Amino acid sequence: MSDHEQDLNAVISRILEERKAYPGALLPILHGIQDALGYVPREAIAQIALGLNLSRAEIHGVVSFYHYFRTSPPGRHTVYLCRAESCQSMGANQLVEHAKAKLGVDFHETTRDGAFTLEPIYCLGNCACSPAMMIDDEVYGRVTPERFEEVIRILKEAA
Numbered sequence: 810m811s812d813h814e815q816d817l818n819a820v821i822s823r824i825l826e827e828r829k830a831y832p833g834a835l836l837p838i839l840h841g842i843q844d845a846l847g848y849v850p851r852e853a854i855a856q857i858a859l860g861l862n863l864s865r866a867e868i869h870g871v872v873s874f875y876h877y878f879r880t881s882p883p884g885r886h887t888v889y890l891c892r893a894e895s896c897q898s899m900g901a902n903q904l905v906e907h908a909k910a911k912l913g914v915d916f917h918e919t920t921r922d923g924a925f926t927l928e929p930i931y932c933l934g935n936c937a938c939s940p941a942m943m944i945d946d947e948v949y950g951r952v953t954p955e956r957f958e959e960v961i962r963i964l965k966e967a968a
C-alpha cells in the first residue's frame with residue numbers, strides 16, 4: 810500500500826470512528842470525508858460499508874444520489890455558478906453556457922489540466938448582484954462572460 814493510500818485510509822478510519830455512532834451516520838461520515846479530502850474515494854465505500862454494516866451498493870447509491878458528493882479529486886479551484894431564479898433572470902443561463910464552453914467541461918467535471926471544477930449552486934445570497942458565482946470561498950457579482958474570463962485568466966496566471 811502506498812503512502813498516499815495509507816494517508817487516505819487513516820483519514821477515512823478516523824472520521825468513521827468519530828461519527829459512526831451518530832444517528833443516521835452515513836451522511837455525516839460522507840460529509841466529513843469530503844470535507845477532509847475534497848472527495849469520497851472508492852476506498853471509503855468499502856470501509857464505510859464494513860463500519861456501518863451496510864452493503865457497498867447502499868453507500869454507492871447515496872453517494873451517487875447527492876450530486877454534492879464527488880468520487881474523484883476536485884480541481885485546484887471550484888467554480889460555482891448560481892442557477893437560482895434571480896441570477897437566471899439576469900443572464901445566468903448565458904453565463905453557464907459560456908463557462909462550459911470556455912472551460913470545456915460540463916457541471917460536475919474538472920478541466921483536463923486539473924485547474925477548475927465546475928459546479929452549479931442554488932443562491933449564494935448575492936441576488937442583488939446577479940448573476941453571481943463563487944470560486945473557492947470568494948463570491949463575485951454581476952458576472953459577465955468577459956468578467957468570468959478575466960477571473961479565470963488571473964487564477965491561471967497565479968498558478
Ligand code: FES
Pocket residue numbers: 891892893894895896897931932933934935936939940941
Ligand atoms: S439567486 Fe443567485 S445569488 Fe441568489
